[in-house]
Amino acid sequence: MYFISTRGGKERVSGASAIVQGLAKNGGLFVPEKFPQITAEELDGMLTMSYAERAAEILHKYLDDYDKKGLLAACEAAYSRFESPDPAPLVKIDDGVYILELFHGPTCAFKDMALTLLPYLMRTGCDMCGIKEKILILVATSGDTGKAALEGFKDADGIKIMVFYPSDGVSKMQKLQMCTQDGSNVNVVAVKGNFDDCQTAVKTIFNSEECAAALKQKGYLLSSANSINFGRLAPQIVYYFSSYLDLVSSGQIEMGTQIDFCVPTGNFGNILAAYYAKLMGLPVRRLHCASNMNNILTDFLAKGEYDARREFYKTTSPSMDILISSNLERLLFEVSGRNGELVAERMNKLKTDKVYKITPEEQAEIAKTFDGGWANEDEVVETVYDVFCDTGYTMDTHTGCAMKVAVDWFEKNKKDTTNMVVVATANPYKFPQDVLYAVTGNDVRDSFKGIKRLHAATAMKVPASLAGLKDKPVRFSSGVSPDKMFGAVMDFVSD
Ligand SMILES: *Cc1c(COP(=O)(O)O)cnc(C)c1O
Numbered sequence: 001m002y003f004i005s006t007r008g009g010k011e012r013v014s015g016a017s018a019i020v021q022g023l024a025k026n027g028g029l030f031v032p033e034k035f036p037q038i039t040a041e042e043l044d045g046m047l048t049m050s051y052a053e054r055a056a057e058i059l060h061k062y063l064d065d066y067d068k069k070g071l072l073a074a075c076e077a078a079y080s081r082f083e084s085p086d087p088a089p090l091v092k093i094d095d096g097v098y099i100l101e102l103f104h105g106p107t108c109a110f111k112d113m114a115l116t117l118l119p120y121l122m123r124t125g126c127d128m129c130g131i132k133e134k135i136l137i138l139v140a141t142s143g144d145t146g147k148a149a150l151e152g153f154k155d156a157d158g159i160k161i162m163v164f165y166p167s168d169g170v171s172k173m174q175k176l177q178m179c180t181q182d183g184s185n186v187n188v189v190a191v192k193g194n195f196d197d198c199q200t201a202v203k204t205i206f207n208s209e210e211c212a213a214a215l216k217q218k219g220y221l222l223s224s225a226n227s228i229n230f231g232r233l234a235p236q237i238v239y240y241f242s243s244y245l246d247l248v249s250s251g252q253i254e255m256g257t258q259i260d261f262c263v264p265t266g267n268f269g270n271i272l273a274a275y276y277a278k279l280m281g282l283p284v285r286r287l288h289c290a291s292n293m294n295n296i297l298t299d300f301l302a303k304g305e306y307d308a309r310r311e312f313y314k315t316t317s318p319s320m321d322i323l324i325s326s327n328l329e330r331l332l333f334e335v336s337g338r339n340g341e342l343v344a345e346r347m348n349k350l351k352t353d354k355v356y357k358i359t360p361e362e363q364a365e366i367a368k369t370f371d372g373g374w375a376n377e378d379e380v381v382e383t384v385y386d387v388f389c390d391t392g393y394t395m396d397t398h399t400g401c402a403m404k405v406a407v408d409w410f411e412k413n414k415k416d417t418t419n420m421v422v423v424a425t426a427n428p429y430k431f432p433q434d435v436l437y438a439v440t441g442n443d444v445r446d447s448f449k450g451i452k453r454l455h456a457a458t459a460m461k462v463p464a465s466l467a468g469l470k471d472k473p474v475r476f477s478s479g480v481s482p483d484k485m486f487g488a489v490m491d492f493v494s495d
Pocket of ligand 1: 227264265270426
C-alpha cells in the first residue's frame with residue numbers, strides 16, 4: 001500500500017515513510033492510495049480475536065510493508081499497558097445506547113490508543129527506510145496528545161520529543177501530567193496563545209526548509225505525533241471495528257447490521273478514523289460529529305462553509321477547543337473525488353482568508369454520512385448529571401458533549417432504532433473539578449480534592465497514574481511566544 005498527499009502532486013511513499021515523515025512534502029497529509037476492504041468472512045474471523053489481534057489484522061492492511069508478526073507483538077505490548085484487560089470496553093447504558101471507553105491507557109485519554117503504538121511504528125519505520133539521523137518529534141497539544149506522546153516516546157532510542165501546549169488552554173491536571181513527565185529525551189514548553197496558535201507554529205516549522213536544514217545539521221529529522229500523522233490515524237480505525245465485533249459477539253446486533261457512532265471532536269482525527277472504517281466496509285450508518293461551544297464543525301456540516309473568523313472559547317472540554325481541524329482536509333480529499341488541487345486551494349484560502357466554501361455536491365456527499373451538533377457549557381453539565389442520575393454512569397466533559405448530541409438526535413428521530421455508540425475519550429478523573437461540579441454541584445479549587453470528592457460521590461476507581469501526580473516533582477516550567485518556538489527547538493537539540 002502506498003500513500004499520497006491530500007494536496008496532489010506525484011509524491012507516493014510507503015507506510016513506513018509516511019509515518020516517519022509525518023507530513024507530505026507539499027504540506028498535505030498522507031492518505032492511503034486506496035482503501036483496503038474487509039470482507040464479511042474476514043469480519044467473521046475476527047469475532048473471536050483479542051483486541052491486539054484485531055489491531056494487527058487491520059493495521060497490516062494499510063501498513064503491509066511492516067512485518068505482521070512484528071505488528072502483533074507491538075500491539076500486544078502496547079495494549080498490555082492498559083488498566084483493563086480489554087483496552088476498549090463497551091458499556092451499555094440504555095437500550096441501543098453504548099459507551100465505548102477509550103480512556104484506560106497510561107494517560108487516561110483516547111490518544112493512548114494510538115500513541116502507545118506509534119513509537120514502534122516510527123522506530124521500525126526509520127530502520128526500514130534506512131534513516132541514520134535521530135528523530136525529533138514536535139507536538140502541538142490541546143492537552144491530551146502531549147501527555148500521551150510523552151509517555152509513549154519517553155526514553156525511546158534515537159528519538160527526542162518536544163511538546164508545546166497553550167499556556168492557558170489546558171486543564172490543571174493536563175498541565176501537571178505533562179510538566180512532571182520523566183524521561184531523558186523529553187521537553188515540555190508552554191506557548192503564549194491558544195491551541196491553534198501552537199498548531200500553526202508547529203506546522204510552519206514542519207513546512208520550512210530552513211528549519212529542516214538547521215535540524216539536519218544537528219543530526220535530526222523532524223516528525224510528528226499529531227493526528228496529521230497517518231501512524232496516529234491507523235490505530236484509531238481499529239476500535240471502530242473492535243466495538244462493532246463486540247456488539248456482534250455479545251449478541252446485541254447481528255453481523256451486517258448498521259450502527260451509528262457519536263464522537264467528541266476537535267481536530268477531526270477520531271471521527272475521521274470512523275469514516276475510514278466505513279470506507280473499508282464496516283457497517284456504519286451515520287457519524288455524529290459532536291463539538292463544544294467552538295462549534296465551527298457543526299456550522300460547516302450544516303452550511304458547507306468553513307468559517308474560522310469567529311471567537312475562540314475556552315471551555316471545560318479543552319481538548320475540543322479547536323478552530324482549525326487539521327484532519328478535515330482528509331475528508332475534503334475524499335468527497336472532492338480526491339482532487340488534490342482543489343484541496344490545496346482551500347487550505348491556502350483557509351490560511352489567508354480564514355474561510356472557504358465547498359460545493360453543494362461535496363456537501364451532499366458529506367451529509368450522506370455525517371451530521372453535527374454541539375453542547376454549550378450548561379448542557380454539558382446537565383447531560384453529565386442526567387446520565388449519572390438515570391444510569392449511575394459517570395462521564396467526562398468531552399464525552400458529555402457527545403452524549404448531548406446523541407440525546408438530541410434521538411429527540412429528533414424518535415423512531416430510530418439504530419444502535420448508537422457514544423465514544424468516551426477521557427477518564428472523568430482527568431477533569432475532576434468539572435465532573436464533580438456536574439455530578440454533585442460541588443465546586444472545589446484543588447484537582448486532588450476534586451478527585452477525592454468525585455470518588456466519594458461515584459465510587460469509580462481512581463487511576464493510579466493520576467492520583468500519583470500529587471507527589472511528582474515539576475520538571476518543566478518554561479514558556480515562549482509562538483515566534484520563539486523554533487529557537488526553543490534548536491536549544492533542545494543542542495543540549
Ligand atoms: C483529542 C481529544 C478529543 C478530540 O479528538 P480529535 O481526534 O482531535 O477530534 C476529544 N476528547 C478528548 C478527551 C481528547 O483528548
